[in-house]
Amino acid sequence: MTTGRVWFITGASRGLGRAFAEAALGAGDRVVGAARDVDPLADLAEKYPDALVRLPLDVADRAAVREGVDRAAAAFGRLDVVVNNAGGLLLGMVEEATEEQIRAHLDVNLFGAIWVAQAVVPYLRAQGSGHILQVTSMGAGGGFPSVGLYAAGKAALDSVSQALAMEVEPFGVKVTIVQPGGYDTGLFTVGTTTTEARPEYEPLRAKLAEMWGDDAGPDPRTAAPVVMELVDLPDPPLRLIVGGASYDIVQQMDQARTAEYQAWEHLSRKAPG
Template structure:
């Protein structure tokens, strides 16, 4: 069955790959990007099936107008995919106020504005699926990406609460948690802090931990995303890639072990 999908950040990476995949399947797609020139080939190929929308997700009013435009054009929105975002690389101490605020503005507030805009539409329809692109780094938090990790932890919390709030309206929520993939996320799309040499060794060790086999192939996610948007009972969380699951499992085992070690002191602090 054909679906209508609204997706942000479609100029490159997952957004571009998934947009083209949906169009190939005969879906209707509202595709947002800061620069619509990046979508011209898709517009030429798929015509009225794609609605290109120029959008900076940091602009709340523009997010609401974009969602409304898509709803008016297609008559409904079945799925919304909050994909827009970028990575900020650098140690916590190195991060400027502007870099920190910009990271949270785009990755958290941009997602929040689009989500808020679509909820009334889906509630009125009585159905819908909100897909939030998070990261394995929304569950585990290695060094060098602290502010990015924080933004994805926030996406996880917002989306988990949202899931409980909108379930009764027939709206599903899924948090997609990719591990590292060979997109522009860590390349041309990334922002880097001004380096402090005291963190050189930590950064070196971090980047050397990524082997060729640990970095996924973006195009290989096509089947997974199609299965997700077509699932009658979509999961709250879905991992993309083979590295994320063992990393998350190990992290939670370590957390549980520490919490268990301190549980008597923790209980004592309750006071009664």
Template sequence: MSRIILITGASRGFGKLWAKALLKRGDKVAATARNTEDLKDLVSEFGDSVYPLQLNVDDREACFGVVQKVNAHFGRIDVLVNNAGFGLFGAIEETSEQQARAQMETNFFGLLWLTQAVIPVMRAQKSGHIIQVSSFLGLVTLPVLGLYNASKYAVNGLSETLATEVKSFGINVSLIEPNGFATDWSGASAIQTEANEVYNPLKKAFKEGATPDSWGKPEATVPAFLKLIDSENPPLHFLLGKMAYPALKQVYNQRLAEFEQWKDVATEAHG
């Protein structure tokens, strides 16, 4: 039986790639974008199997409305893929209030609104899978991506908690945590802060540290994504790419060593 899958940010990148893969194998997809013109190719190729919807995830009322429309249209929602988001590049000092708020509105609050909206639907079904597209930068950090890191750490904290709250309702939660991929996350859809020259050496070193091999091929994620969708016991944390695991292992080993070094001081502070 085909699944009903709601994917946000389906106009480009992972969202469009995964939506097309699901449609090709016979699933039904409700695809959202800020401009539905960007979804016309999916409609042209897959007809009634795709339900295109305009959505700015920053709008909480619109998020709840979209979930209601999808549930009414297809009769259920088996999987929510919270994919909408963008990258904000620049040092924390450089980041304006508007940029910081916009980053959190889309990457965190938009995901929260859709999650809140879909839970009652899945709870009534006694089944469902909420997939949050986070980042390995929700587990470790990189310089000049401070607000992006923060938004993904917030997504991870929310989703780990959510998993414990909804498990008894038959709802699974997964965090997709990719390393860098050659989508346009760092291109047309990215926002840049107003540069302060004191950070130029740091930005230069950061840019030079990335090799062509650092960036994964988006198309290669399709089999992994489909395995996650099809899993009866999906993982909470799901890394994508070959760079994420070694980076995480190094950072977590360093953290454990630091915790150990200061353990006695921490214990004494308990009183």
């Protein structure tokens, strides 16, 4: 395993970001952990005083992101692995969401990741190397009731990231779209904004509650070894689903979409183009 890398991780104070920071530090790497509240990283800073820099940062603020990335690059002299992990959940039906909620949500989940990518690429291009991990979701391939806007932000980031990967490949920079399943990250608690529920959707909400149950998902630390193996690959994949159950679900969704296309191929082919 190659050690001594420098990581820049957004949303590093909890969930997957925290798990990736712990794993990187444990492997002998150095980490700049960014979050709006970096106090939860105090124990890691005490354990790794020379290897962890805590960086208060709101990724929705583009100017602050550029300044933060400059500070991150200066902290250890380079950037090797950039993890765009910061995000939240807007939970509710599309009709219920306010303009303010939608814009605030996309400011973090989509635009925040774009601001980080724009800020880090010049550093990675100059050094001729680097690996950007864009944390999206196993649900990035399609919407689902009550999490449609969350999926929309992740799907948009997926498309942007695929383009980014092709743009930076000539400079020796890699991009991987990391698609995790439902880990116990606190996303449905501290990371959630909820719409004002309309009574018309109560039957659907009851079905969703029964479907999802009370299982918060596995510990995010169980995903960290996969990411550590990913960043060691000389030729990493563009997309990686993290989680066996999630892999199966994504395959089922893809197969269902292909089947629907094929079922209506006769209608599609009636139009030229």
